[in-house]
Amino acid sequence: MGASQQLELADRLANLGTETAFAVSKAAAEWASAGNEVFPFHLGDIDLATPRNIVEAMRDAIDAGHTGYCAGAGIDPLRAALADDIGTARGLQFSPEHIAVQPGGKPVITKFIQTLMNRGDGVLFPNPGYPIYESQVEYFGGTPLPYGYSMTATGFEIDMARIEEQAPNARLLIYNNLQNPLGCESSREEMERIAELAVKHNLWVLSDEAYFEMRYSGSSTSIASLPGMSERTVILYTFSKRFAMTGWRLGCAAGPTPVIEAIARLNTNDESCTTHFIQHAGIAALRDPSGSIALLEELRRRRDATARGLADVPGIEFAVPEATFYLFPRVAEAMDCVGHTDVGEFATAALHETGMSFCTRHHFGRPLPREDDRFIRLAYSGIGEERIERGLQRFAEWIDKGAK
Numbered sequence: 001m002g003a004s005q006q007l008e009l010a011d012r013l014a015n016l017g018t019e020t021a022f023a024v025s026k027a028a029a030e031w032a033s034a035g036n037e038v039f040p041f042h043l044g045d046i047d048l049a050t051p052r053n054i055v056e057a058m059r060d061a062i063d064a065g066h067t068g069y070c071a072g073a074g075i076d077p078l079r080a081a082l083a084d085d086i087g088t089a090r091g092l093q094f095s096p097e098h099i100a101v102q103p104g105g106k107p108v109i110t111k112f113i114q115t116l117m118n119r120g121d122g123v124l125f126p127n128p129g130y131p132i133y134e135s136q137v138e139y140f141g142g143t144p145l146p147y148g149y150s151m152t153a154t155g156f157e158i159d160m161a162r163i164e165e166q167a168p169n170a171r172l173l174i175y176n177n178l179q180n181p182l183g184c185e186s187s188r189e190e191m192e193r194i195a196e197l198a199v200k201h202n203l204w205v206l207s208d209e210a211y212f213e214m215r216y217s218g219s220s221t222s223i224a225s226l227p228g229m230s231e232r233t234v235i236l237y238t239f240s241k242r243f244a245m246t247g248w249r250l251g252c253a254a255g256p257t258p259v260i261e262a263i264a265r266l267n268t269n270d271e272s273c274t275t276h277f278i279q280h281a282g283i284a285a286l287r288d289p290s291g292s293i294a295l296l297e298e299l300r301r302r303r304d305a306t307a308r309g310l311a312d313v314p315g316i317e318f319a320v321p322e323a324t325f326y327l328f329p330r331v332a333e334a335m336d337c338v339g340h341t342d343v344g345e346f347a348t349a350a351l352h353e354t355g356m357s358f359c360t361r362h363h364f365g366r367p368l369p370r371e372d373d374r375f376i377r378l379a380y381s382g383i384g385e386e387r388i389e390r391g392l393q394r395f396a397e398w399i400d401k402g403a404k
Helices: 011-015 021-033 052-063 076-090 106-116 131-139 160-169 188-200 257-270 276-287 291-311 332-337 343-354 385-403
Strands: 099-102 122-126 143-147 149-152 155-158 170-175 204-208 233-238 251-254 376-379
Touching (some): 011 131, 021 343, 052 291, 076 233, 076 251, 076 276, 099 257, 106 131, 106 233, 106 257, 122 160, 131 143, 143 160, 155 160, 155 188, 160 170, 160 188, 170 188, 233 257, 291 385, 332 343, 332 385, 343 376, 343 385
Parallel strands (some): 122 143, 122 170, 204 233
Antiparallel strands (some): 099 251, 149 155
């Protein structure tokens, strides 16, 4: 045999990030495999069953032979149902031509960037935020322009001064209201200020609305519904959270027709089409969304249990969000109690001492200069109420012991 060829991967892969939360999953699984109990607060998956009508619709679609290719932009009945559902909830007029069906919500991020960003263009995105924003901007050669948040008595607010400073150098703005990992929501005033900046600087906006329906009180507002925004905004919609369909991989991009047509061309090049029979399940979900009500009620109970448990932990500061399924507490004083200065080391110690598995601020983008990074994210979507209580009790006992 001849000499083996040296593997040289494409240079651009050096700019491709990942979801480092999966590394936390690996560490938790290894700790559990050694016979230890783990309380999984780390991954924003949902351990609740997909509503029965959706599952039955998928089976019926398979039996009916919907197992082949279909249109790259999605089947017409689903595009029509999505246009009606998204438009009605946001006070917007959408037709099927404004919808490009996707295999999940995440592809919308990639295709929005590919469609509207040239190499070197500036892209504003939230940090802490969903790490795929930063990854995709850098992978496709954009200029990252992260903006941060500051903690308040009621949650978090966007560093508007940072956005205002960087907006003249940007072409795109990624905005995630009902935010992962912070769980926070913009005030009306904050959203209006962001919209005004987008119009002033002629920015295209990706509005990541994965958690639009995942709220326990009040109602959600889309930035696309504000003056001057519908013509410059692409909405990321996903079935993953609302209908407990994370593994089904179904979502869509909703926005101006020329952009949607370009995204549909990318569909054809990337995956041909979203799985045909899964799209029929999506139609059933939108026609009868009643199953999502029980899901939300269970998540509310888990949120309340998590908040009660955290309140008993010394040295923890947090706000209780009205949406998403995350809490993002500041743990600086708790870390001091157990002798840790590095939040990653603190998380590892918590796993080994208590079984609590969670992500830290560092899993959601590179910390900004002079930022307090001593925060953790607790996701309660994949752990039941009784285990939430036991895990947080152990966590509180560990911190309390160190404080004495």
